[in-house]
Amino acid sequence: MIGEWLDIGRVDEIPLRGSRTVQVAGGDDIAVFRTGENQVFALLDRCPHKHGRLSQGIVHGGAVACPLHNWRISLSTGEALGEDRGCTPVVPVKVTAGRVLICRASTLKAAA
Amino acid sequence: MKHEPIRLGETDTRPHMIVIGNGMAGCRAIEELLARDPTRYRITIVGAEHHVNYNRIMLSPVLAGEKTFEEIVINDHDWYADSGITLLAGDPVIAIDRAARTVTTRGGITMDYDRLLIATGSDPFIIPVPGKDLPGVIGFRDMNDVGAMLAAAEKGGRAVVIGGGLLGLEAAHGLSLRGMAVTVLHLMPTLLERQLDEAAAWLLRTALEARGQTILTGADTAAILGDTHVTGVRLKDGTELPADLVVMAVGIRPSVALARDAGLDVGRGIKVDDHMVTSDPHVLAVGECVEHDGQVYGLVAPLWDMCRALADGLVERPSGYRPAPTATKLKVAGLDVFSAGDFSGGDGAEDIVLRDASRGIYKRVVVRGDRIVGAVLYGDTADGNWYFDLLRKGEDIASIRDALIFGQAFASGGGQADPRAAVAALSDEAEICGCNGVSKGKVLACIDGGAHSLDAVRSGCKASASCGSCTGIVESLLALRLGGEVEAGPKTMCKCTSFGHDDVRREIVAQGMRAIPEVMQKLHWSTPDGCSSCRPALNYYLLCALPGDYVDDQQSRFVNERLHANIQKDGTYSVVPRMWGGLTSPKELRAIADVVEKFNAPMVKVTGGQRLDIFGIRKEDLPAVWADLNAAGMVSGHAYGKSLRTVKTCVGSEWCRFGTQDSTGLGVKIERATWGSWMPHKFKIAVSGCPRNCAEATIKDFGIVCVDSGYELHVGGNGGIKVRATDLLCKVATEAEAIEMCAAFIQLYREEARYLERTAPWIERVGVAYLQSRLLPGAEARAALAARFFYSQRFSQDDPWAQRVAGAEREHHAPMARFQPQEEMA
Numbered sequence: 001m002i003g004e005w006l007d008i009g010r011v012d013e014i015p016l017r018g019s020r021t022v023q024v025a026g027g028d029d030i031a032v033f034r035t036g037e038n039q040v041f042a043l044l045d046r047c048p049h050k051h052g053r054l055s056q057g058i059v060h061g062g063a064v065a066c067p068l069h070n071w072r073i074s075l076s077t078g079e080a081l082g083e084d085r086g087c088t089p090v091v092p093v094k095v096t097a098g099r100v101l102i103c104r105a106s107t108l109k110a111a112a
Numbered sequence: 113m114k115h116e117p118i119r120l121g122e123t124d125t126r127p128h129m130i131v132i133g134n135g136m137a138g139c140r141a142i143e144e145l146l147a148r149d150p151t152r153y154r155i156t157i158v159g160a161e162h163h164v165n166y167n168r169i170m171l172s173p174v175l176a177g178e179k180t181f182e183e184i185v186i187n188d189h190d191w192y193a194d195s196g197i198t199l200l201a202g203d204p205v206i207a208i209d210r211a212a213r214t215v216t217t218r219g220g221i222t223m224d225y226d227r228l229l230i231a232t233g234s235d236p237f238i239i240p241v242p243g244k245d246l247p248g249v250i251g252f253r254d255m256n257d258v259g260a261m262l263a264a265a266e267k268g269g270r271a272v273v274i275g276g277g278l279l280g281l282e283a284a285h286g287l288s289l290r291g292m293a294v295t296v297l298h299l300m301p302t303l304l305e306r307q308l309d310e311a312a313a314w315l316l317r318t319a320l321e322a323r324g325q326t327i328l329t330g331a332d333t334a335a336i337l338g339d340t341h342v343t344g345v346r347l348k349d350g351t352e353l354p355a356d357l358v359v360m361a362v363g364i365r366p367s368v369a370l371a372r373d374a375g376l377d378v379g380r381g382i383k384v385d386d387h388m389v390t391s392d393p394h395v396l397a398v399g400e401c402v403e404h405d406g407q408v409y410g411l412v413a414p415l416w417d418m419c420r421a422l423a424d425g426l427v428e429r430p431s432g433y434r435p436a437p438t439a440t441k442l443k444v445a446g447l448d449v450f451s452a453g454d455f456s457g458g459d460g461a462e463d464i465v466l467r468d469a470s471r472g473i474y475k476r477v478v479v480r481g482d483r484i485v486g487a488v489l490y491g492d493t494a495d496g497n498w499y500f501d502l503l504r505k506g507e508d509i510a511s512i513r514d515a516l517i518f519g520q521a522f523a524s525g526g527g528q529a530d531p532r533a534a535v536a537a538l539s540d541e542a543e544i545c546g547c548n549g550v551s552k553g554k555v556l557a558c559i560d561g562g563a564h565s566l567d568a569v570r571s572g573c574k575a576s577a578s579c580g581s582c583t584g585i586v587e588s589l590l591a592l593r594l595g596g597e598v599e600a601g602p603k604t605m606c607k608c609t610s611f612g613h614d615d616v617r618r619e620i621v622a623q624g625m626r627a628i629p630e631v632m633q634k635l636h637w638s639t640p641d642g643c644s645s646c647r648p649a650l651n652y653y654l655l656c657a658l659p660g661d662y663v664d665d666q667q668s669r670f671v672n673e674r675l676h677a678n679i680q681k682d683g684t685y686s687v688v689p690r691m692w693g694g695l696t697s698p699k700e701l702r703a704i705a706d707v708v709e710k711f712n713a714p715m716v717k718v719t720g721g722q723r724l725d726i727f728g729i730r731k732e733d734l735p736a737v738w739a740d741l742n743a744a745g746m747v748s749g750h751a752y753g754k755s756l757r758t759v760k761t762c763v764g765s766e767w768c769r770f771g772t773q774d775s776t777g778l779g780v781k782i783e784r785a786t787w788g789s790w791m792p793h794k795f796k797i798a799v800s801g802c803p804r805n806c807a808e809a810t811i812k813d814f815g816i817v818c819v820d821s822g823y824e825l826h827v828g829g830n831g832g833i834k835v836r837a838t839d840l841l842c843k844v845a846t847e848a849e850a851i852e853m854c855a856a857f858i859q860l861y862r863e864e865a866r867y868l869e870r871t872a873p874w875i876e877r878v879g880v881a882y883l884q885s886r887l888l889p890g891a892e893a894r895a896a897l898a899a900r901f902f903y904s905q906r907f908s909q910d911d912p913w914a915q916r917v918a919g920a921e922r923e924h925h926a927p928m929a930r931f932q933p934q935e936e937m938a
């Protein structure tokens with residue numbers, strides 16, 4: 001039976017205050033972030049501004065600064081912070097026994 | 113074979129309640145029940161441990177020698193007797209028969225129940241590595257474990273504690289007080305990562321190390337060594353640590369085996385509803401062994417709530433259990449650590465941070481929509497309970513917000529909630545600046561003497577000029593004395609700090625700071641881990657101050673410098689190999705042509721910097737592209753870095769009919785000497801063979817124009833957004849002098865310019881006369897600058913591409929996982 005969650009690896013494979021990606025065939029990558037406080041979040045790897053790869057930005061606090069034009073995107077809601085407006089889809093994620101699991105349904109949607 | 117049930121208390125006809133587990137939750141549940149209805153049930157408690165009910169939390173102080181076992185007993189034998197409870201201690205239950213409604217103990221006693229309460233707590237998680245069952249490997253859960261630790265400590269020797277969480281650190285503390293040499297192994301990069309943010313964890317680690325413990329983070333245990341008794345621990349990286357005792361404190365697992373065997377609904381814990389009833393209405397469960405609404409627990413506060421809900425349910429006044437935020441403290445004498453709620457920040461959350469470096473204090477309160485949602489306190493936890501109370505009650509803190517971080521005494525003092533009023537109320541003798549011993553009276557006198565800005569006060573009387581923790585108070589004094597006439601100070605680095613770039617750099621050097629979290633702590637950063645403007649700047653300042661020593665923080669670098677390539681708008685990268693002085697060869701050109709074809713690069717272009725740029729490379733392919741370029745002898749061109757970019761040259765005296773010197777050759781020498789160096793901003797050099805200046809040397813950061821009698825050295829040119837022609841610095845006679853001056857100038861720029869300030873604005877700010885005063889008069893000062901530059905170059909002239917090709921930091925290039933929906937559906 002297919003479970004609800006996809007196991008993508010160990011949490012310590014994601015650098016602290018950094019991110020890794022999950023490639024989704026036929027769709028946008030998913031960016032999986034780990035904050036300085038060791039919290040894990042996942043977003044589509046696509047800035048609401050001009051589709052910059054959020055996975056390549058600088059992670060600080062609970063946000064990431066997009067590498068292309070420095071918009072700040074909230075990791076928990078995907079929304080642009082400050083003056084900017086826009087939102088990138090959030091992918092549910094959880095950490096169980098040191099493994100990172102992302103939501104299968106959202107991942108399938110990303111591929112669609 | 114079935115035992116004939118032994119029936120205890122046969123004459124008592126009340127319904128019989130059996131409790132499995134004589135621990136904290138089991139006994140508390142009974143206390144709660146007895147308080148509501150002392151006679152409803154006949155009660156039997158069965159406990160695996162030989163002891164009466166004691167306070168498990170206090171095992172740490174027992175280990176540390178601060179308490180005796182007698183002092184941590186909660187309920188002694190009299191309590192059981194007085195309450196009419198039968199206690200079977202030291203005889204664990206081994207089976208539950210729900211159909212027959214009986215339990216059986218290891219000693220062979222079988223008893224009927226009408227209600228069963230399971231309160232079996234948790235078991236320490238033992239990592240499944242070879243050697244885990246050797247004598248000398250223990251958990252930290254009960255009096256037996258404490259006994260084993262004390263026995264080991266009698267003999268001295270070494271202890272390894274696996275796990276840098278609350279439990280592990282308390283074990284380590286106790287063992288080190290008992291005379292063992294203790295090493296803590298922690299898998300995560302920072303201690304107590306679930307309770308503390310990075311800044312507080314850094315303080316804690318420093319304090320523990322100062323007490324003689326060895327802390328290894330990122331340490332992954334591979335095996336426990338030894339034949340008949342533990343002798344050591346081996347890590348995945350091959351390190352071996354000798355050990356006479358190994359304490360595993362990596363986590364706990366709800367103790368659910370009995371319940372699972374009995375066919376109850378079990379997830380991570382025994383599943384219960386809001387009234388602590390399991391999937392069988394005759395069976396209740398409480399404590400760490402339960403799972404409520406998907407959650408399991410490891411602290412006592414929620415257990416007390418569960419016991420209340422359970423007792424209310426039993427006497428038919430159901431109230432129900434609701435999860436609430438929890439707070440934790442570390443019980444290590446002299447190290448005050450408190451954390452509560454959610455301090456992960458995120459949306460709309462704002463951090464209020466107070467750092468007092470001289471007293472080793474760090475406080476952070478996280479506020480969302482005028483409510484406290486989390487708090488982390490280190491060094492001074494006196495206000496922990498107050499913050500936690502505000503958090504739990506969801507109090508609106510808007511009116512006390514400005515003074516909140518100073519604590520309850522300050523913030524809730526009615527009229528004192530205004531920090532300015534509090535400062536006004538201080539006496540003239542009150543010390544404002546602890547570092548420099550400046551009183552309030554002296555600061556006011558300084559202001560009255562004409563110091564009308566923060567900076568002027570800092571240079572006038574030194575208040576807030578060192579650690580900066582009193583900056584807020586000095587600003588309040590300025591505002592009080594001058595009303596609206598305070599002059600704005602220099603721009604701060606970013607909104608995370610009240611210091612400007614120059615102050616931060618000066619303090620890094622003066623205080624010998626060595627890491628980003630240390631700078632943030634000592635200089636009172638107002639955010640937990642900075643932002644995308646200050647982190648790259650701090651990383652550079654430390655790198656510049658500690659050549660060869662500082663460990664670069666990749667996560668504080670902009671993507672281009674992290675991936676050693678330029679990100680493009682479609683998320684691919686461009687790759688520019690170095691072409692020394694603009695020279696190339698058939699071999700290099702062939703290698704570039706091959707890469708373009710092999711990786712289907714959509715474009716290759718001659719850049720404005722006299723070299724070739726290959727576009728459209730995917731980040732996964734970068735190491736392979738670099739490997740091919742490396743094989744042809746090419747290295748990174750740093751087209752992506754705040755670093756030396758290119759040295760443009762013209763053909764010069766070798767070929768050109770006007771050339772006066774070998775500008776190409778000098779350009780190559782200079783590029784060989786300066787490549788790889790990190791700078792405040794990008795840095796470009798050019799060498800022209802004559803004043804016709806075909807290499808455009810007079811719009812470069814450092815430009816050389818060759819003339820018959822030698823070399824004119826120009827600085828501070830810029831061809832970008834705002835064109836600026838260079839200033840002439842000086843003229844020299846030889847190539848060697850030109851190269852030395854170039855190195856000295858670069859070092860001055862590296863040490864004194866602000867991050868992201870190119871040489872043009874820097875020189876506009878400090879004046880070319882200043883540069884001349886530093887570089888021209890004495891050969892000595894110049895030589896010292898150049899020597900510092902060349903020293904730091906020893907550590908930066910390793911081709912970063914080659915390092916990546918060899919496998920360094922592979923995680924930057926490879927995706928963590930790949931997902932194929934087609935396979936999924938098949």
Ligand code: SRM
Pocket residue numbers: 678679680686688717718719720721722723725751757758794796811812829830831832833834870
């Ligand atoms: C590739 C190139 C254009 C070209 O096709 O020729 C180029 C491309 C970029 N330039 Fe440039 N500049 C290039 C030569 C120049 C030059 C000419 C030169 O170096 O002689 C200048 C003017 C000279 C100067 O710097 O003073 C130049 C002034 C700028 C500026 C403005 C700098 C300023 O101080 O005002 C920027 C913006 C910035 O750095 O913030 C910039 C920024 C950029 C960036 C990095 C934009 C960005 O952030 O993504 C472009 C990267 C493209 C890429 O992915 O490779 N580029 N850029 C040239 C690469 C040279 C090399 O071999 O390394």
Ligand SMILES: Cc1cc2nc3c(=O)[nH]c(=O)nc-3n(C[C@H](O)[C@H](O)[C@H](O)COP(=O)(O)OP(=O)(O)OC[C@H]3O[C@@H](n4cnc5c(N)ncnc54)[C@H](O)[C@@H]3O)c2cc1C
Pocket residue numbers: 132133134135136137138158159160161168169170171172203204205206231232233234252253254279367370398399400401409410411412413415441443
């Ligand atoms: C060293 C240490 C320090 C701690 N410090 C803190 C702290 O500072 N703050 C905090 O909030 N929490 C702390 N805790 C956690 C706290 O002690 C637990 O949350 C609490 O004890 C859980 O209560 P419980 O009744 O669920 O489990 P326990 O107290 O463990 O009780 C379970 C009992 O059931 C018994 N048992 C298990 N199986 C059987 C069986 N089959 N038959 C009979 N008996 C059985 C066990 O022997 C045990 O006595 C600490 C824990 C430890 C070990």
Ligand code: SF4
Pocket residue numbers: none
């Ligand atoms: S001039 Fe502008 S568009 Fe052209 S490469 Fe430079 S930054 Fe990009």
Ligand code: FES
Pocket residue numbers: 047048049050051052066067068069070071
């Ligand atoms: S694409 Fe992200 S800020 Fe422009």
